[in-house]
Amino acid sequence: MGHASEDGAEGQVLLRRDGAIATITLNRPNRRNALSHAANRRLYALWDEVDADPDIRAVVLTSADCGTFCAGMDLKEAAALRASTGKDILQLLDDPFYERMRSVRVPIIAAMTGHFTAAGMVLAANADLRVGLAGTSGGITEARVGRGTPWAAPMVSMLPLAVLMEMAVTAQLLPIERLYALGFINAVEATPDDVRAKAANYARVIADNAPLSVAAAKAGLLSSVALGAQAGYAASKARHREVYASEDAIEGPRAFAEKRPPRWLGR
Secondary structure, three states: OOOOOOOOHHHHEEEEEEOOEEEEEEOOHHHOOOEOHHHHHHHHHHHHHHHHOOOOOEEEEEEOOOOEEEOOEOHHHHHHHHHHHOOOHHHHOOOOOOHHHHHOOOOEEEEOOOEEEOHHHHHHHHOOEEEEEOOOEEEOOHHHOOOOOHHHHHHHHOOOHHHHHHHHHHOOOEEHHHHHHOOOOOEEEOOHHHHHHHHHHHHHHHHHOOHHHHHHHHHHHHHHHHHOHHHHHHHHHHHOHHHHOOHHHHHHHHHHHOOOOOOOOOO
């Protein structure tokens, strides 16, 4: 998979549009796609760009081929910034735990074409669907390097607590096949190109659905994770009011009755 030069933030995190699908690619293969300060800023800004474009219906998040989807943040750069500024790298980032991903309007599919650890696991956890590469592993490795894992707290809704605790305190990697069996991964594919193709297929299917329904489904389910079942249910019902009151709610049944594809307006 060829990529542009990674000089500068735009080269380190690429954005490509293909109709209603946006593909964001981490492009630092010579650093195992570790995220620099500049790459973090670029990624944070791209989520706003996605939300500002109503024509985007799904996002694929992937990376340049190097055997690693994302090795985490760039620890070498972080050490240099600590020496020059006296500040921890997290103090210098707009969104140190990539939480902005969880409020992006459209679903994000992580196409993980290699191993993923630390910030790579954060990106995977904050995505909505995940496709992995056969033979790779993922883990929460911060305990090896004296870093922290507050971002792992929402993962209690994604993995059994005993498994998540094992990952966090041993800092050992788990095979992608086990993560798939536990339900954390949606699909496992044989090659990096197959991973991207599977993710793109998910994105196309999502893009064909009613955009208000998709956005409300994502927001509603994440509300339940954040608030608990009862409060999340109430928040989800409130979020769906605009769906039921929309023109698309009329168009969908009409198109079904007329045996034609629906023409979604997003309103």
